[in-house]
Amino acid sequence: MAKLEDLERALYEKSQEAELKSRMKSRVVFPKFRHRSGPYWQEEKRRTPAEKKSSSVRRLFPFLIGGLGLFFIIGAAAFVFFYIGSKGQEAQIVIPARDSVSAGEIITVPVSFTNTSRGRLTQVELAFLLPSGSLVSQNDGWRLAPQRIIQKIEDLEPGAEKTVEFTGRLFGREGEEKKVEAILLYQPETLRARFSARAVKIITIQGVPVALSWGLPQTVSRGQEMEMTLDYTSHASLPFDHLSVRVEYPPGFTFVSSDPVPSVGDMLWEVGTLDPARDGRIVVRGKITGDEGELKSFRAGIGVFDPGTKEWTPYTEAAGDVRIAVRPLLVEILAEGARDAIVKPGDELRVVVRYKNNTETIIRNVFVKVLLEGDIVDFQTLSIQKGGAFDAATRMIIWNPSTTEDIGSLEPGKEGELGFSIRTRARPAVRTADDKNVTVHIGARIEAATPPEEFQGADLTSQDDVWLKVQSKIIFAGRAVFRSSPIPGEGTLPPQVGKKTVYSVILEVRNFTNDLGDAEIIIPIPPNVKWVNSFSPPEARMFFDAATGRARWSIGEIKAGVGVRTPALAAAFQLALTPAEADVGKAVGLTGAIRFSATDRFTGEKREETISALTTELTQDSLTNFNDWRVVK
Known part of the structure; x- marks a missing residue:
């Protein structure tokens, strides 16, 4: 299949390069001036007539050579202009297609081309390019159009004209312009180079059926x-x-x-x-x-x-x-000042209920009721403001005109707020795999016991609901041990100056209600403590970066219920300490503050938990005592 690149290759064939080199050899060389010992008229007097004639010819010779070179340069420039710079002059090509088409409509695109030169055009090919996403006909069906369609054409005699038709379907949005392009490749019979003629047609999508x-x-x-x-x-x-x-x-x-x-x-x-x-x-x-x-x-x-x-x-x-809709009576719930607040286990949840009379009439005897649902809320901690009361049977907070004067009579445009607070349980109940992605539902309803006459038969009731997501409870713990370790320790207790003691650090993660992602733990390690590269379980992805002095436990995903319904996620690693004289009588630090981070998949929050730095004070190793924790000589 011929390509446009054939043009460049043909223009620089060896034979033409050789011709160019031979022309470059025809360059002007000026003779060198000789030093004259005396005035030029003295020398002229000594020349014979024949010598004078010969001297004139020699002086004209460089100009003759220069003129001949200039002739060749002009000829080469003319060749370049007429055969290269104006390529496509031997042929003309047009696309007399329609200006617009409906999307998906079958369109036949004619491409007409003519040999306008005096010689035959050989090795003729026509390349047709359709817009991306177009279809072309094939075997009584339609297929996606290739990047370009190539069709070989017979040699074109001087003055010969030919038309080739392409059938396809164009797609696009209404008003979108699609470019159709045709390229005619050919080689004049008297030249070895290939040339091209190009035509472009813009077709507008006039409608989409x-x-x-x-x-x-x-x-x-x-x-x-x-x-x-x-x-x-x-x-x-x-x-x-x-x-x-x-x-x-x-x-x-x-x-x-x-x-x-x-x-x-x-x-x-x-x-x-x-x-x-x-x-x-x-x-x-x-x-x-x-x-x-x-x-x-x-x-x-x-x-x-x-x-x-x-x-x-x-x-x-x-x-x-x-x-x-704009309702006659408006009620709106805001939890912690927002409608999409994240509920934290163990925190106090503060809720405001806004109301407003949007009519031009006084509305009397208004009731506001709030339904509160969610196993994580602790109803014993419920605190209600402005005269509201809690109905335990229906789990509703009710404000009525008898206990809340503000809603006994609402003037046109009057608005106000009611509120309550309640604490959530510190540890959500997780009994089955379904106890995940916990929410708190708050539904508020406002109604008028005695609607105004102009609203008789109309529904003045208004409802508002919010579903608040509860973030997962995460318990992150760590401890340093020596004797109560899954990995045997080395050295002696208490730690001695100049002697190495290898401690173990155990980390645990418990996750309650939501899946966590991108979880990892970063452990800073002091310069006087060495990473032993011994950890358990062996498949744990633990790494130590000596440049930053930090160890990292790359965890990834942690499912809801880990450490609650199933065993906790735990790992242990070892650190070596060789105390110095300055450490005598002290509990030496083994790590800096250890940070756990993850993404709560349900709430979308970035979560972080931190535990304090661990030292040789092994308070959670039951097999050690106070005398084992401080450095001795």
């Missing part, structure tokens, strides 16, 4: 679960292959489920081949939050998704809006 439309509710309540539909239909005369539908959600939307289930994440559905006159529907369910009156925009597109490059190419797109 695939429709996409949203089915969205006009308004939804904040926190309400909503259902929306996305319909797609083909009006094309041919199938569209490898299609997918992609959805972009607004901030505040949480995906719950869909029918069918997504193919990638919660935003992409593979459609495959969409035949003519066929349609489909995707149903998406989710919850949405936001400010009352806020407009939420949903966008969707149907096109092609490349799983290798993750590139998304939409053919057509659709958008739809949903407005967060």
Whole structure:
């Protein structure tokens, strides 16, 4: 298959290089001046007429040589200009195709070319380039177009004209411009070099015969679960292959489920081949939050998704809006000042319930009820402000007009706050593998016992819900030992000046409710303590970096329930200490503060736990005593 690179190779063949070298030899050489001993008229007087004529010829000779060289230079420049600089002048090529086409429509693209020279053009080839993603006809079907289509052409006689047609299908979004390119390669019969002529045609996608439309509710309540539909239909005369539908959600939307289930994440559905006159529907369910009156925009597109490059190419797109309803009575929950606070085991959770009358009328006898759910909350620590009471049977906190004057009569636009606090259990209950990814649900409801006359028959009830994620409880512990060690120690206790004693450090991790990722432990080691490179279990990924003086235990993933339902994650390693005279009577440090870090997979938080530096004071080695801990001579 011929390529454009043939042109460069042909232009620099050995025969032409040899010709160029021979021309370079025809250069002007000027004679050297001779020193004259006397005035030039004295020398002229001694010359004969014949000598004068010969001298004139010698003086003209360099100019003759220079003129001849200049002639060759001009000739070479003319050759370069007419055969190289103006390449393609022997042939003309055009693409008289349509200016626009519908996406997926069959289009025939003619390519016409003419030999405009006086000689025959040989070794003719036509290269045709379609845009990426185009299809070409093959065996009564369609296949993805190659990078370039090469077709051999018979020799073109002077003045000969020929047209070749290519049939394909172009795809893209409405208004997108697609470039079609044709390149004619040829070799003039009288030359050994190959040349090319090029033509480009821009074809605009004037429409996409695939429709996409949203089915969205006009308004939804904040926190309400909503259902929306996305319909797609083909009006094309041919199938569209490898299609997918992609959805972009607004901030505040949480995906719950869909029918069918997504193919990638919660935003992409593979459609495959969409035949003519066929349609489909995707149903998406989710919850949405936001400010009352806020407009939420949903966008969707149907096109092609490349799983290798993750590139998304939409053919057509659709958008739809949903407005967060403005309710007559507003109620809103804030936990720790936010709607997505992370609950920490053992901490106090402070909750504020806001309310507001959004009408132009006084609303009397308002009730506010808050449902509190979650095994991790300790109801015995519940503290309620502003006259609220707790109903243990329903697990509800209730504020009514009899105990809370502020909500007995709400003037137009009046707003206020109620609140409570409650502590969470320090250790969440983990009994089975299902006791993971714990949440606390808080649901608030506001209603009027006696609605105003203008609102008779209307529902003044308003509801707000938040689900707070609980971070995993992590217990990280470490101890230095000598006799109570899984790895036998070396040396003597108490440690002696100038003698080596090898201690063991044991680290343990317990994880309660959430999976952890990217877990590791960093152990700083003082300069006077040596890393022995002995650890247990042997498969533990422990490393020591002498440049930083730090050891690292690379753990990775830690499942929920490790150390609670199953044995704790533990490892031991050894350190060697050779005390100095200055250490006598002291407990010497074996490590710096040891840090554990990981990512909580449920909450997304970066978690860190630290234990204090370990020393030769082996308080957790039951087989040692006070006399074994300090350095002696």
